[in-house]
Amino acid sequence: MTSVLKNNDCQPKLNYLLALVCMLGPALVALVPMAVAPALPAMALYFQDVDSSDLFAQMVMTTPAIMIIVFAPISGILSERYGVRLNLLTGLFLYIVFGFSGYFISDATLLIISRLLLGLAGGAVLTNSLILIGSSFSGHHRELLLGLATSLASIFAALALIFGGNMVDTLGWRSSFMLYLIAAPVMIIAWFCVKSTPPIAKAKTAKKSNANSYSHKALIPLWPFYAVLILFTIGMFSPSIQGPFSLEMKGIHSASEKGLILSLTSICAVFSSALFGYFRRYFSSYTILLIDLFTMASGFILLSIATDTYSLGLACAIIGIGAGLSEPSIASILLDRTKIHIHGLAMGLVVSALNAGQFINPLIMNFFKSMSNIDSAFMMLGLIFSLVLFIAYIRRPTPNNRPDPLSKLA
The missing domain is CATH 1.20.1250.20 (MFS general substrate transporter like domains)
Incomplete structure (x- = not known):
């Protein structure tokens, strides 16, 4: 994979936008479990006909992590083959669709399925955000972004608990799923500032002496x-x-x-x-x-x-x-x-x-x-x-x- 965007290949404004996308990716994934955390008691009450409704509500919060664990490495390989831009934009789109879909779903099984698919999208978003940091920035800029991305993720998690709780009290438990729409402006920014990269599949035809590099x-x-x-x-x-x-x-x-x-x-x-x-x-x-x-x-x-x-x-x-x-x-x-x-x-x-x-x-x-x-x-x-x-x-x-x-x- 060639560098997605070298620091000297673009205007400073574009660099800052790319840095923003890199930092917001981990923050969005922090919202995957934490956005619904304040809604768990109300959700358990709504699904009280489900066996162990309290456990079910907790599973709504935690099941996305299963797909993140499984799919994140796969997403990394797909990014090597098809480029970061395609995989990141696809991940952000699926994040919005399956995250916000919980606002409309009333069936327990469908809700769990949507959460699993949200985890798949989250794995793609986080993995490709880290790839972007590594391939687009170097030196102090890269180290700075790695730290700020982790810090911003923690801040988003805390804010989700605060504002998510107020939303649930005011608008009901379904309103917590509206937080996933934050990914929409991130996807728009990524569309303009993340450049296409050539696939690494060409490595298959590379000389044998260079094969180990891939x-x-x-x-x-x-x-x-x-x-x-x-x-x-x-x-x-x-x-x-x-x-x-x-x-x-x-x-x-x-x-x-x-x-x-x-x-x-x-x-x-x-x-x-x-x-x-x-x-x-x-x-x-x-x-x-x-x-x-x-x-x-x-x-x-x-x-x-x-x-x-x-x-x-x-x-x-x-x-x-x-x-x-x-x-x-x-x-x-x-x-x-x-x-x-x-x-x-x-x-x-x-x-x-x-x-x-x-x-x-x-x-x-x-x-x-x-x-x-x-x-x-x-x-x-x-x-x-x-x-x-x-x-x-x-x-x-x-x-x-x-x-x-x-x-x-x-």
Whole structure:
């Protein structure tokens, strides 16, 4: 895949529009589950004739992630073959259609199907947004966009909870599906600023000496980065999924106090991810990865032993710093260590890893909790991050061997 848009190939205004599309893609995907979150109780009441209506409402929120995990790598391969423009515009169009369709659907089965198809579209949108960042920008601009995209996604998720709740109270549960129409102006902007790219299928006729440049086998040695990203995602979702049970056990019963403490994770994640581009001026992506691992390890260890509101809040804040840096740091490393021609699958696997960690979290944490309690589970998670930090540190790149990454573990 050739560069979609080089920084010196267009007017500055067009560059800014492309950057906006790149940042809004992840933000739109953050809306996939969060847009309907405030509507779940009302939705469960509407579908009360369905067995376990509460569970059904929760499935409406979570089922898109299944298709994101499965389809994101496929979308990456399709983008390599047919170009980013076609796949991104198709993903945005399907996002609007299947997202907003929930406003009209009254059948439970059709609603679940529409949500699965929305996940398919979301996987395409997020994957191609990351591909665009990697192929259209370089240096500080790329690092800045990776951080801002993650930060904007967190902001969209928070705003969806606030404004979505007001919409549900005023207009009913169906109104939450109107939020997906935000993708319409993004699609219009993308239509004008994302350029067509030649397919990579021509690689099949490339000389044998150049064939390895197009081979997806180059991703195999990089599997440790994807494994670490799954671990990061398990960690970043632990405060919101497991945190309330820990705070309840420690005598904090007020829902507002719990929310305030746990929200520090998201708040700090917004700021740390937004500052990723600034940090990259002074530190390598690998160094930031080590800092990331350290903050997650220390945050969870502190969370496991903390007993008062201030120390619990501090622990969540430290975890939030790591949560915000995890996606941009690993995405940056993978973009640096792969040929542009295989960025599609490389970024598709990033999207799958992010969503896989969310699904794995309850399974892993419940297993750890079965050994003792939730605090012991947090301590175990902190020790795992510490072990990975130790291995990553001893495998760190040396000044004379910059390309030596975590991939040495493979």
